[in-house]
Amino acid sequence: MDFDGLFSNFGELTTTGLTQGAIYALVALGYTLVYGVLRLINFAHSEVFIAGAFAALWTWGAFGLDQDSVVTGFGSIVFYLLVAMLAAAAASALTATVIERVAYRPLRQRNAPPLAFLITAIGASIAIAEAFGIYTRRLPQGIPTIVANDTVFSVAGVPITKVQILTIVAALAMMIALDFFINRSRIGRGIRAVAQDPNTAALMGVNKDRIILMVFIVGGAMAGVAGLLYDVRIGNLTYSVGFLLGLKAFTAAVLGGIGNLRGALVGGLLLGVVENYASGLFGSEWKDFAAFAVLVVLLMFRPTGLLGESLGRARA
Amino acid sequence: MLLEIEDMSLLYGRIKALHGISLTVDEGEVVALIGANGAGKTTTMRAISGIRPIASGSIRFNGEDISKLRADLRVRRGLCQAPEGRGIFPGMTVLDNLDMGAYTRRDRSGIAQDLKRVLELFPRLAERRKQAGGTLSGGEQQMLAVGRALMSRPKLLLLDEPSMGLAPMLIQQIFSIITEINQQGTTILLVEQNAQQALARAHRAYVLETGRIVKSGTGAELLHDPAVKEAYLGVA
Amino acid sequence: MTTVLERVRSGRQAAGERWRDMPRWVRWAVLAAVIVFFYALPNKEFYQYLGPIPTTGSNFTQVLFTVSIYVLLAVGLNIVVGFAGLLDLGYFGFFAVGAYTVAVLTSPTSDLKTLWPWLLAVPLAIALTMLSGVMLGTPTLRLRGDYLAIVTLGFAEMIRIAAVSSEFLKGQRGFNQIPHPPGKYADGKPFFGVLDARPYYWLVLTLIILVVIGVRNLERSRVGRAWVSIREDEDAAQLMGVPTFKFKLWAFAAGAAIAGLAGALFAGKQNFVNSQNFELLNSIIILAAVIFGGSGNIFGAIVGGGLVAYMIERFRGIELFGVELYEYRFLFFGLVLVIMMIFRPEGLIPNRRRAAEFKDRRKEVTVGE
Amino acid sequence: MSETEQKPVVPAQATAPAAETMKNREPLLEVDNVTLRFGGVVALDKVDFTLYKGEILGLIGPNGAGKTTCFNAMTGIYQPTEGQIRFRGEKISGKKRHQITQMGMARTFQNIRLFPEMTALENVQVGADAHHKTSVISALFRLPRHRREEREGREKAQRLLEFVGIPHRLHEYARNLSYGEQRRLEIARALATDPVLLCLDEPAAGFNPAEKEELLQLIRQIRDQGVTVLLIEHDMRLVMGVTDRIVVLEFGKKIAEGLPAEVRDNPKVIAAYLGVPDDAA
Amino acid sequence: SSGSDDTASGGDACGNKIAFFGALTGSSAALGINENNGVKLAVEQYNKANPDCKVELVPLDSQGSPDQAPGLAQKAIDDTKLLGIVGPAYSGESEAAGPLFNEAGLVTITPSATRPSLADQKWKTFFRAVGNDFSQGPAAGNYIKNVMKADKVYVIDDQSAYGAGLADEVKKVLGPVVVGSDKVQGEGKQTDFSAVVTKVKAAGVKAIFYGGYYQEAGLIRKQLTAAGVTAPLVAGDGVNDAAYITSAGQAAAEGTILTCPCQPATEARGTFAQEYKALTGAEPGTYSDTAYDAANILLAGIKAGKTTRPALLEFVKGYSGEGVAATYKFVEGGELDPAQVKVWAFKVTGGKVVPDQEIPKS
Ligand SMILES: Nc1ncnc2c1ncn2[C@@H]1O[C@H](COP(=O)(O)OP(=O)(O)OP(=O)(O)O)[C@@H](O)[C@H]1O
Ligand SMILES: Nc1ncnc2c1ncn2[C@@H]1O[C@H](COP(=O)(O)OP(=O)(O)OP(=O)(O)O)[C@@H](O)[C@H]1O
């Protein structure tokens, strides 16, 4: 164990961990929303994320940027970010919608057992990831430098970079907006109602299909933005990265209490930081081990996650 | 006629649960539906609100054929049900549950008014407004279910055993509420095991036996029908 | 479209019913024939007449061995997922425990240098796997539903990472020269050799039959009922006197033991075990296999496990319009899962109990959807 | 797994004498000053009563009085905040739920909790399994004991389904039964665990008066077979007709206890619960 | 032993096959594709030269996974016309397939499985056309120490048999100069290297060695540069591929040192690079040349009439000759004669991998 490695880099490990955690959190939201409403682990959500990441990349490509381009000037940075964000959110929302239509709705109409959904989800996930893999010839794709990783200011000697600020601010903003939407709006209430008892919700005049579609669109858009942020931060994209990231995001959702939006945020950030500390302490190879170990230990003491479930059904 | 059901049949898998039921509910009426366990009362209610598709026959509401209409759209047409087993949203607070009743409505002030009225009708709910629906006692949940149905201000209110699980005092109260909201203009179709009370308050009633309507008449007629007395009122 | 499907469906149903109505001896005879068929299958003299069934891209007998291992795993996972309703996404982790136990105890490259014979290591592998199932289960089986899913998945991932990163388990360098099962032909040549995969396959097949008989006995007993009642309503089950925790643990342990057995067999055949054998995707494929075949139904699990493993290998070496299908096999695999589940959501060979429920529920959809 | 003493098998025991002299009898269940809080809500407030062997005790009170909560505390679903519950002289607290059942307490639920995707027969068999001893090993190898127990369980389940009046629903899935049929099945399943004490939470909800009359007979029969019954019910005719004694709760407190006739005329009970005497009372 | 009579009794030396065994799909396919193309080129040239007696190339796609290796090995063994194998490409699959080939007497020449222990297993059919980890690792270490004169080095590896082996050798040579080390996950399993980057940055090193393959190397380099770490990255032949530059981005990749127990393409005899490009449309990648040479050894044997497995095996065992990447001669255990192993350093300059210098043996 390398305590020195942990302590001497504590600040930076924290900031980079929080940044990664913010991305986990955004993706986790999609899992949590869909899980809350359909009681379904949407395994294909990782591919919704990937779709957004590729959409952002291709959008920049369409503007003639390639892996070696460096964008400068505040105006053009904002422009490229916004355009790519729209494209990514749209692409992800669309992918999510298509998955819902093709893989889940037919099953819902047949009132299939829950495990059947899990399998179509896995199937869709594999198929979409493979499609991207075949299209990119399984090669990693370089990403233009949209936001240079300059230090903006330092806190106690820990540099805070532009990318970190962008990631965390964007993630927080989306999260707050979503929280308002779910807890304050009528549609939000409809979402919670369908989550708890779809049949009774219908008896109250809630259109289940529309609500479910909303959930996929909202969750998808979040994942799309996460995809964009991933691109900016990592600088490289391979078709297969969704699987593990999705897994982590799902872990984050569970860690915070699945079905609980604020839980997703807490879980995501916690996971990001824990991973980085573990990398510092035990070496990077134990990073994922630590992530899952924390999950297991935490669930032992809090069987419904840090903040508990909220969208979901309480026991009657 | 507000509700006209003609020759409605319904299947559960291969089992026929309703064998061609016809019944009508006129604007402003209270109509009761009584029958033994497993007669098909709940099934009829489910068919009317669209939770179960019907195999044949038709359901007309306000002159429109709604047999193939989605459940939530039927609610928008003014048809609301307090279901058997109550159907409380367990993770939502009492207030949120009540708000769900008004899901299809947009008139804020009207909703606020109705909320006030429901909380007055059931002071227990007012006391527990922030408690999660799932942790209420059985009777409290029943109050919530009825209150929630009232919140949608339906044209036709379907109540499936609203008195189930309520204490004697509250049973009295529920039935007076039924009479009261009926007088205020809501039409009611009522399934009840408390046949005595139901028949006493209903304008008309139907008796259901193994998926068929075997008898119908005014409440008073059935109340004094010897066969009904023996089978459903427990007066030997 | 729908009418055709309906007809196909009802036809299949009728077939199922006819099977159930057949006299007992006919069913036994058919079963015996099927078993004989599978024993005969790996012989080239036999399978060369089977048209497109044998794989072309890889040696068929070797593929059969892989398939049989998957079948064994599917039977084990079916106990956990199908019967007890515990969603285990990390089942392959137990397979790893079994294989590594054998490897560590028998391989000359292991730090232990115990150099046990294979047969001696097998019971210990099964016992250790069972123990690891209990160890994982004790703290986590209190979790419900999908929490358990993610924890088991995490567990499998932790095992994999430990295998990759720990010195003792040798990571990708792995353990080589793991001994084969014992046994000699009359001429002194080993029965379980390097080149002939048939004996291994026959061994696994025989074990599958034994395991299936045992699992079936469990299913039709108090134990099986306890599992199903836990799946249906855990609280109510407890209040009816079912020691739910104990039975969940048993489900986990039984599933784990079967996976451990599979792992030990795999190690004995393969000679070499390293961390690359235990990708997370494998766990998911097995789960898909069980549900694909028909969760809760042993026969369904067998068919699912077999078909999924076979399908992946069968695509190898097929060329369509000049493209190697093998490259696309996971794309197809994914699509097949989606399409199959849409048309047969209850699995290929549904659990009879669930099929009944399902048939009914299909009608229960709200109107107009 | 502490108890092995007498286990009354439902349909096999001698008739118990009627209930007048309960006080001299052996206490079966003692609820001793039990308090239970949920955050701010005090669901049970120093509740104190005893249930004697062989009697039928009614537990009544307005909605939300804490009756179901009392059941939940007895069966180990909730831990009392204060106080003790003793069953057959042993403390309940710290016991696992299935152990309490094996000690001889069985219950039904106000919100029906069957195993929906098991047949009626299998539901009851699960109850019967509570006292079966076959281990995983003997089931694995189908040892003779296992086969004998299987057969006995099945026969018992059939008998019980007949007893509660739904023998024709033997192979139907529980979820497909109507509300009333499900209630009956719940009773059969609880009886299959060979209870010494049977706790029924509003068993008559969803029954019409004629059916309630049948239920009344059924409860008496159960008692006659030596099972003690604790009954929560809002239907006064049923409660008055079948119970030997009644305990009344309001806002978590016991407000009255006594013979049915005493309770019925108790002004506190009338004010809190019964209201204007209803035509049925 | 099996099936050699067949060919002999037919009296027709043609219809012979050789196979390439390695990953052609999956996450570790890039190396396999490079090699397969090299073999393809060799076979094509052979067939052009011998139109009346062609050799067929059978690709066996293992995805680099040891589980699939026995099935494929057996398939190759079953095919009696198949006389020799170029591969298996990775060490793990070699472990799993080796015993089968050994039993069947089917000769294999691997262009890239560099794990030393493969040669210790007494497989009589195993030959290695490159130096093993013991040759490249120390050379990379020497380069860092003697040429770059770096006094503080950080070592990272991807825990693969190859990467970890290499890193261990480098550490041995560098000794105390190594101020920190870390391990990451390979095969595309990790993309966020922020923790490693933080540690490297804090260590203030002069050079970073990475044992592993190009995909992670590219990402690490890119993220290091983004974080302001300018110390050059040194890596082994697994990174020596154009895809590394794509992955890292040209700017970040600049200055990276890549070692290889092979010679630069310009040093390669003949016109290998052009021909390779003409055939595949791409520059030769890592081990394309070695695979080409390995195939040529087998083809030379077939040309010489060694059209049975034992004959070809004997031929390879006694082979001595020159290829485009090295001079080949096998010693005990199938290893390439250490005298023939030359390790070169390359440098990324202007978006291209250009030869830097041959690294002296110590
Ligand atoms: N989902 C279902 N699948 C199959 N059969 C069902 C289903 N639901 C109800 N049934 C059957 O249909 C019949 C009518 O049931 P229904 O629930 O309508 O009765 P009910 O009149 O409401 O009775 P209760 O007074 O007990 O509530 C019963 O025989 C019941 O077993
Ligand atoms: N988990 C909980 N959290 C908060 N309050 C609870 C919880 N469980 C029960 N309560 C409250 O405790 C009180 C007693 O509930 P209980 O279910 O025991 O009532 P009951 O006497 O069975 O009533 P009913 O006749 O209506 O079934 C109720 O006011 C209920 O809202």
Ligand SMILES: [Mg+2]
């Ligand atoms: Mg009903």
Ligand SMILES: [Mg+2]
């Ligand atoms: Mg209650």
